[in-house]
């Protein structure tokens with residue numbers, strides 16, 4: 008039995024179905040990311056797990072116990088939201104102690120010690136006397152994280168914890184959250200619409216779309232063997248071609264570009280280069296196929312682009328190796 012098991016959850020808001028029979032299992036110590044486009048039901052699922060929202064039907068089991076209907080305070084979660092939700096009139100230290108002071112089984116000294124411990128963990132000890140308005144966005148979010156973990160919850164729920172931060176701070180905080188999560192071994196569920204965040208941080212990704220779970224898997228499984236055209240298109244970049252009853256997906260990095268026609272055991276489509284985008288080690292080549300007029304994009308080693316002297320408007324062959332195309336039912340698109 009999984010540590011957290013959500014079974015067949017249905018939730019409607021008036022005529023809007025936010026969750027339509029969602030089931031997930033999360034093991035102890037895992038960092039699981041719920042990933043999906045805006046409005047697919049991620050936050051509603053997280054709120055139902057936390058007990059902040061009541062499901063219409065379905066069951067939430069924690070450690071083998073049915074928790075359906077239990078209030079949030081009885082579920083032992085620490086929650087970090089996108090907005091840091093810190094008390095503005097309290098210092099960093101006071102914000103953390105506020106929750107800890109409710110822990111009546113701890114002595115005053117133990118609470119202070121716990122506060123110091125988590126402040127060190129998020130590298131904010133030197134800033135403990137500052138007020139939220141004197142902190143950067145990243146520091147405020149680290150305070151919120153410290154406050155959540157100070158209570159030693161069984162679960163940590165993160166709702167878009169990095170989305171309000173700028174790119175550089177986001178990347179740094181990503182690895183900090185992972186480090187702390189691994190160190191504490193705390194079972195963590197993180198909602199995000201950012202695929203890079205999910206791919207780099209999570210042990211397991213739950214991809215949602217339109218109130219249902221589309222796929223559950225490791226980041227590698229989700230990226231390399233997406234089960235539906237939606238997942239294929241949502242994670243990374245995928246060239247998608249509809250042919251009768253099927254949709255075929257091809258990752259840009261599996262396509263080769265050549266000025267010479269070569270028929271080996273592969274697809275070889277004639278086309279034209281329309282645009283090129285230098286991205287460092289790789290160059291993204293945007294083209295159009297001659298026969299079907301469909302667009303194609305390929306990621307080519309920049310060194311190869313130079314050596315073959317590739318330019319816009321060049322006539323080329325886009326080659327797809329055998330096994331480089333994934334077929335999906337057209338209905339999933």
Ligand SMILES: Nc1ncnc2c1ncn2[C@@H]1O[C@H](COP(=O)(O)OP(=O)(O)OP(=O)(O)O)[C@@H](O)[C@H]1O
Pocket residue numbers: 020021023024025043044045046047048049050051052200
């Ligand atoms: N309190 C509510 N009242 C009415 N409709 C709601 C409520 N909460 C959510 N919904 C609707 O339920 C659907 C799922 O919302 P939810 O917030 O779970 O999506 P999400 O995937 O977290 O989206 P986002 O990434 O934009 O936060 C949406 O269509 C939303 O409009």
